[in-house]
Amino acid sequence: MHGHSNLKHQQLSLNFKGFEYFLVEGLFTKAVRELIQIIANKQITTKDIHQYAEKGGLQLRYSYGILRIVPSYKGKSGRFWRWDVICSPVSLKSVSSRIS
Numbered sequence: 001m002h003g004h005s006n007l008k009h010q011q012l013s014l015n016f017k018g019f020e021y022f023l024v025e026g027l028f029t030k031a032v033r034e035l036i037q038i039i040a041n042k043q044i045t046t047k048d049i050h051q052y053a054e055k056g057g058l059q060l061r062y063s064y065g066i067l068r069i070v071p072s073y074k075g076k077s078g079r080f081w082r083w084d085v086i087c088s089p090v091s092l093k094s095v096s097s098r099i100s
Helices: 002-012 029-040 046-053
Strands: 021-028 058-062 065-071 082-089
Touching: 021 029, 029 046, 029 058, 029 065, 029 082, 046 058, 046 065
Parallel strands: none
Antiparallel strands: 021 082, 058 065, 065 082
């Protein structure tokens, strides 16, 4: 039984270190600001986003991980910047076993 309890513990401990994925690609600055507000509940100005672009991107912590906002590989659209939003999860929300 002792081996079984260790296996159960390993299944509950998920390691997301180094895992990341594109949440959205090529988003304009205003939409990025709105997305940050929704996901991370943080107020970021367009000026803040552009200042961090010069340094390679903006990184924000939120309750389930990290959001990175970087200049999009798609490039600018005219004079407007496009951004890629990358998510790196560090934890998961508890999932209820009850079915609604």
